[in-house]
Amino acid sequence: MNTLTDRYLAATLRSVPTQRRDEIANELRASIDDMIEARTDGGQDATTAEREVLTELGNPDVLAARYADRRLQLIGPAYYLVWLRLLKLLLSFIPALVGTIVAIVEAAEGKGFGAIGPGIFTAIQVAVQIAFWLTVTFAIIERTQATVDLPGWTVDQLPAAPVRPGIPLADTIASVIMLVLTIGYLPFQHYQSWVHGTDGDNIPILDPGLWRFWLPALIVVLVASLIFEVVKYRIGRWTWALFGTKALLDLAFAVPLAWLALSDRLLNPALGERLSWLADADNRNILGLSIAVGTAAIVVLDLVDTALKTRRQTA
Amino acid sequence: MVSEDVLRTHLQELRRGTVVVASLVALRRPDYGYALLQRLTDHGFPVDANTLYPLLRRLEDQGLLSSEWNTEESRPRKFYRTSDEGESMLGRLLDDLAAVQTSVTGLIQGVDR
Numbered sequence: 001m002n003t004l005t006d007r008y009l010a011a012t013l014r015s016v017p018t019q020r021r022d023e024i025a026n027e028l029r030a031s032i033d034d035m036i037e038a039r040t041d042g043g044q045d046a047t048t049a050e051r052e053v054l055t056e057l058g059n060p061d062v063l064a065a066r067y068a069d070r071r072l073q074l075i076g077p078a079y080y081l082v083w084l085r086l087l088k089l090l091l092s093f094i095p096a097l098v099g100t101i102v103a104i105v106e107a108a109e110g111k112g113f114g115a116i117g118p119g120i121f122t123a124i125q126v127a128v129q130i131a132f133w134l135t136v137t138f139a140i141i142e143r144t145q146a147t148v149d150l151p152g153w154t155v156d157q158l159p160a161a162p163v164r165p166g167i168p169l170a171d172t173i174a175s176v177i178m179l180v181l182t183i184g185y186l187p188f189q190h191y192q193s194w195v196h197g198t199d200g201d202n203i204p205i206l207d208p209g210l211w212r213f214w215l216p217a218l219i220v221v222l223v224a225s226l227i228f229e230v231v232k233y234r235i236g237r238w239t240w241a242l243f244g245t246k247a248l249l250d251l252a253f254a255v256p257l258a259w260l261a262l263s264d265r266l267l268n269p270a271l272g273e274r275l276s277w278l279a280d281a282d283n284r285n286i287l288g289l290s291i292a293v294g295t296a297a298i299v300v301l302d303l304v305d306t307a308l309k310t311r312r313q314t315a
Numbered sequence: 316m317v318s319e320d321v322l323r324t325h326l327q328e329l330r331r332g333t334v335v336v337a338s339l340v341a342l343r344r345p346d347y348g349y350a351l352l353q354r355l356t357d358h359g360f361p362v363d364a365n366t367l368y369p370l371l372r373r374l375e376d377q378g379l380l381s382s383e384w385n386t387e388e389s390r391p392r393k394f395y396r397t398s399d400e401g402e403s404m405l406g407r408l409l410d411d412l413a414a415v416q417t418s419v420t421g422l423i424q425g426v427d428r
Binding site for chain 2: 020023024026027028030031033034035038056057058062063066067069
């Protein structure tokens with residue numbers, strides 16, 4: 001015998017705790033039979049009555065959840081806000097941090113521009129892992145009976161209302177001008193560097209060979225930074241997500257620059273013809289090292305300053 | 316014009332707790348699931364079967380209802396009855412329901428239209 005009622009009972013009892021299964025089964029079967037009987041007494045045929053009664057009782061999984069007093073949600077209102085806050089906090093810097101480290105390591109192994117791919121890939125993987133494990137943890141907490149004592153909300157947690165924009169317009173304009181000038185300088189120095197060869201031709205400061213890849217790549221990063229400045233101004237204050245993006249952009253510009261300087265590929269070798277000081281390999285190494293150290297120092301100071309601002313504005 | 320959906324949600328909210336009160340009152344006379352469902356419906360407490368049956372079990376787990384299997388009739392049925400504990404809790408619930416009614420009445424009278 002495998003009537004619709006049998007199938008309905010089996011489907012309902014599947015997810016009801018074992019120790020109460022038989023009793024619930026007997027009671028529910030009696031109730032269903034009562035409901036069917038009430039309809040057949042009214043002149044309905046048994047098959048239609050059975051279908052209607054089971055339809056009225058609805059999805060067996062929902063009914064089973066009501067019997068077991070189980071919540072039909074992954075993370076309920078008690079933990080949702082804490083889950084969301086932790087998720088945002090973790091995603092705001094860990095994937096970017098790990099991705100950057102991977103990219104730097106790959107770059108140090110001589111992969112050059114190819115290091116960015118693995119960096120982004122790792123960052124995405126880390127983000128997915130964080131989201132997954134955090135959600136699993138909270139889903140388990142939600143399902144264990146033990147209530148976790150969360151600190152209650154107090155008025156002291158209220159963030160300061162913004163009295164003035166967290167990102168002044170003047171700062172944004174200054175940044176945009178600097179970026180535009182830098183972007184413009186890269187092609188400009190190629191044609192007008194005020195250093196002239198013996199034949200009177202202009203000698204670019206930067207190695208013209210870099211135009212095959214590195215200079216366009218740096219310009220792309222600078223344009224991205226330009227867009228970032230506008231987006232940041234529209235958002236109006238520093239967030240950890242913005243900080244992470246800024247760190248990535250800064251590193252995407254500074255790491256190739258420092259690396260090119262250190263490997264003596266930044267400056268035009270032809271400059272040595274005119275500036276005898278640069279013809280000496282030791283001098284070129286010192287200059288390269290200075291550029292690299294200077295770049296690193298600027299990036300670190302900038303990021304520390306930004307991190308402080310972000311902490312103040314998100315606190 | 317209030318939308319039907321909004322109205323239904325508010326009515327549901329308003330009615331939610333009254334099913335427990337109605338069940339505890341009705342089960343002063345022992346009854347089984349489907350018969351109780353019909354009695355409640357007849358007395359103006361329409362309730363879905365898939366809400367009432369699990370609710371009865373829950374009230375039993377909380378000690379507000381006691382139960383007994385009756386095997387004398389055509390099919391064995393589980394009869395529920397309001398326990399002593401359920402009775403004292405019902406008293407508190409009814410007091411509160413009355414208090415709500417009083418408060419609403421007072422509020423209506425105190426507010427000019």
